[in-house]
Amino acid sequence: IRSFSPSPYDLVRDALDVPSLKAVCCMDKSAPGGAMGALFNEVSAAAYTTESRPMITNYIYGLGESD
Numbered sequence: 001i002r003s004f005s006p007s008p009y010d011l012v013r014d015a016l017d018v019p020s021l022k023a024v025c026c027m028d029k030s031a032p033g034g035a036m037g038a039l040f041n042e043v044s045a046a047a048y049t050t051e052s053r054p055m056i057t058n059y060i061y062g063l064g065e066s067d
Contacts, residue, residue: 004039012046016054023055029062 028037040058047056
C-alpha cells in the first residue's frame with residue numbers, strides 16, 4: 001500500500017478474498033492512537049467482508065529510530 005488516505009478499501013478486500021489465504025501480517029510504522037495501528041484497522045475492516053476471513057496479525061516497528 002503506497003497511499004493510505006483515502007484507504008484503498010476495495011483493492012485490499014479483493015486481494016484478501018482468496019480461499020487459500022490463511023493469515024496476513026500488517027507491519028505498521030506509526031505510533032498507534034490505540035492498541036492497534038491504523039493500517040491494521042483498515043485491513044481488518046476489509047478482511048471482515050471476505051469469505052476467507054484470514055487471521056490478521058499486527059506489528060508496530062521502527063518507533064524511536066531515525067530514518
